[in-house]
Each structure stands twice: as structure tokens, then as C-alpha cells.
Amino acid sequence: MGLGAQMTIWPDTLYQGLVKKGFRVIRFDNRDTGLSSQLDDLGNPSLLKAWLSKRLPMASSVPYKLEDMAEDVLHLMDALGLKRAHMVGASMGGMIAQILAARHKKKVLSLTSIMSTVAVTPQTSSNIKLLLSLARRPGRYNP
Numbered sequence: 563m564g565l566g567a568q569m570t571i572w573p574d575t576l577y578q579g580l581v582k583k584g585f586r587v588i589r590f591d592n593r594d595t596g597l598s599s600q601l602d603d604l605g606n607p608s609l610l611k612a613w614l615s616k617r618l619p620m621a622s623s624v625p626y627k628l629e630d631m632a633e634d635v636l637h638l639m640d641a642l643g644l645k646r647a648h649m650v651g652a653s654m655g656g657m658i659a660q661i662l663a664a665r666h667k668k669k670v671l672s673l674t675s676i677m678s679t680v681a682v683t684p685q686t687s688s689n690i691k692l693l694l695s696l697a698r699r700p701g702r703y704n705p
Contacts (some may be wrong), residue, residue, distance in 0.1 A: 563591070563592065563595075563651075563652055563653075563654075563655045564652045564653025564654045564655050564656075564677070565653060565654040566595060567595065567596075567652075567653075568591055568595060568596030569589035569590055569591050569596060570596070571652075572589055577589065585648070588638075588642065588644075588647075590638060592631055592634070592654075592655070592658070593626060593630075593631060593634060628654070628657055628658055628661055629661055631658045632658050632659075632661040632662045632665065635649075635658065635659075635662055636662070636666065636669065639669065645669070646668065646669055646670065646671050647669065647670070647671060648670075648671045648672045648673075648674075649662060649663060649670050649671075649672070649673050649674070650673075650674040650676070651673075651674070651675055651676065651678065652676040652677055652678070653676070653677050653678055654678075655678075656675035656676055656677065656678025656679075657675075657678055657679065659673055659674075659675060660673065660675055660678070660680060
């Protein structure tokens with residue numbers, strides 16, 4: 563699933579429909595989300611600083627990265643005895659699935675990336691203005 567969203571966000575009809583078609587469906591929460599392990603001792607990273615550090619020459623310290631979360635998926639697959647799987651990810655989950663598909667091609671039978679991205683967003687004044695607007699008003703979008 564995406565940033566901060568639990569596995570329970572997936573509609574029951576979606577995964578139940580896949581099970582009825584003969585697929586084994588495995589939903590899980592990413593690190594620090596929902597029912598997964600909580601890494602409170604690592605602190606809360608600043609999403610704004612992490613975003614800016616990808617675009618500007620500044621350092622940002624984060625406790626883990628998307629690549630680490632892709633490794634989590636590999637470990638889960640190993641623990642469940644899965645050699646390959648179809649991957650479906652929404653938003654940040656799509657980014658994690660894309661990293662997995664790019665680095666471990668033989669593990670991924672197919673990839674469905676929903677509402678996700680494949681690259682760093684270009685640095686434009688409108689993108690920066692939107693980000694700053696969102697950072698000032700959590701939960702509200704006022705373009």
C-alpha cells in the first residue's frame with residue numbers, strides 16, 4: 563500500500579475476487595504502518611527534507627529507504643516460501659514494487675503499479691509551490 567496506509571485499505575472485493583480466481587493473495591503493512599513492526603526509536607523522518615534532498619544539494623538523514631522496504635518484500639517472500647509473485651502496489655507501494663521488479667526480475671511475474679511514479683518529479687516552480695502549500699496545511703489542498 564502507499565505511504566502511511568494500512569493493508570486494510572484494499573477493498574475486500576478485490577482480494578476476495580482474486581482468491582476466487584485461484585490466486586493466493588498476501589497483503590501486508592509496510593514498516594512503521596498499521597500492524598507491522600513500529601520503529602519508534604528511529605524517529606520520524608521529515609518528508610519535506612527527504613524530498614528536497616533528492617532535488618537540492620543537501621543531506622537528509624532517514625532511518626530507511628524504499629530500497630530497504632523492497633528488501634522487506636523479498637524477506638517476506640522467502641519466509642513464505644515464494645519463489646515468484648505478481649506484484650501490485652499503490653502509490654509508494656508501487657514504487658517499492660518497481661524497485662523489486664527492476665532489481666529482482668526473476669522474482670516478479672507481473673507488476674501493477676497504481677497511482678505511482680517512476681522517477682523524481684522535475685523541479686518546477688509550480689511543483690515546489692504545491693509542495694510548500696501542502697506542507698503548510700496538512701490534509702488540505704489549496705492551489
